[in-house]
Amino acid sequence: MPEALLYWLSWPLLVGGLLFFAAGSLGLLRFPDVYSRLHALTKADTLGLGLVVAGLSCRADSLLEVGQMLVIWLLVLASGATACQLLARQAREEHGDD
Amino acid sequence: MQASGLRQGCVDGLYWLLLYAGFWALFAEGDGWSFGVPAVLLACALSLWLGIRPWRLRLSVLPGFVWFFLVNMFTGAWDVARRAAHPGCPLQPEWVEYPLAESSERVRLLLSALVGLLPGTLASRIEGSRMQLHVLDGGQPWQATVADLEARLIRLVDARSDH
Numbered sequence: 001m002p003e004a005l006l007y008w009l010s011w012p013l014l015v016g017g018l019l020f021f022a023a024g025s026l027g028l029l030r031f032p033d034v035y036s037r038l039h040a041l042t043k044a045d046t047l048g049l050g051l052v053v054a055g056l057s058c059r060a061d062s063l064l065e066v067g068q069m070l071v072i073w074l075l076v077l078a079s080g081a082t083a084c085q086l087l088a089r090q091a092r093e094e095h096g097d098d
Numbered sequence: 099m100q101a102s103g104l105r106q107g108c109v110d111g112l113y114w115l116l117l118y119a120g121f122w123a124l125f126a127e128g129d130g131w132s133f134g135v136p137a138v139l140l141a142c143a144l145s146l147w148l149g150i151r152p153w154r155l156r157l158s159v160l161p162g163f164v165w166f167f168l169v170n171m172f173t174g175a176w177d178v179a180r181r182a183a184h185p186g187c188p189l190q191p192e193w194v195e196y197p198l199a200e201s202s203e204r205v206r207l208l209l210s211a212l213v214g215l216l217p218g219t220l221a222s223r224i225e226g227s228r229m230q231l232h233v234l235d236g237g238q239p240w241q242a243t244v245a246d247l248e249a250r251l252i253r254l255v256d257a258r259s260d261h
Binding site: 019020023024026027030031032033035038039040042043044046047048050064067068071077078081082084085089 | 121124125127171172175177178179181182183185189210211212214215218220221222223230232234
């Protein structure tokens with residue numbers, strides 16, 4: 001019974017994750033400048049991956065798999081947050097405030 | 099003085115060694131050490147060369163911090179997704195300055211990275227005691243959230259882990 005429940009619980013998490021990925025990409029296309037696009041990509045994609053990881057964790061066979069995915073998410077979160085800041089810094093040095 | 103520096107280097111080295119070996123063991127499921135050992139040693143040497151000190155976190159503060167961060171990350175992603183999906187949503191990007199509290203370099207570094215996942219804010223650089231922030235909507239109450247994150251980071255990161 002808990003397996004079936006977890007299986008069904010994984011669907012909204014996976015779909016939610018994909019929607020946030022799509023929203024991040026939409027922001028990348030629609031937002032007016034490089035900084036606003038960075039907002040969209042960093043925030044939406046980090047949460048999107050988090051939700052996908054949560055959804056896949058519900059279907060994982062072992063705790064080891066859950067641990068692997070959790071650490072991958074934390075590493076992507078850390079690198080995403082750092083890279084976003086470095087890109088913003090570089091863009092501002094090259095192009096100014098616009 | 100030199101002896102204590104060497105001892106500290108050994109303790110730091112051991113910390114990074116265990117951490118990276120743990121990562122390898124987790125991802126490679128305890129296999130592939132012929133490639134893993136050089137990779138772990140290289141990562142360990144890089145950390146020591148860059149002079150990164152091990153982290154000391156106050157574990158009692160950690161659950162509250164994680165909850166605060168997750169809630170704000172969700173709010174931030176929701177906010178940006180809403181603005182991306184509805185062209186009518188207001189977008190008033192502007193640059194602002196945030197005065198930093200007296201805190202360690204490590205807290206400032208963490209704050210400038212993590213602030214990019216909070217609703218509507220993005221750090222570019224820190225000059226003196228001011229952080230340059232890009233906000234998606236100048237009308238958003240971003241100051242309170244950034245100040246809250248800063249206060250929580252100061253409580254979370256143990257000052258002893260700095261030099």
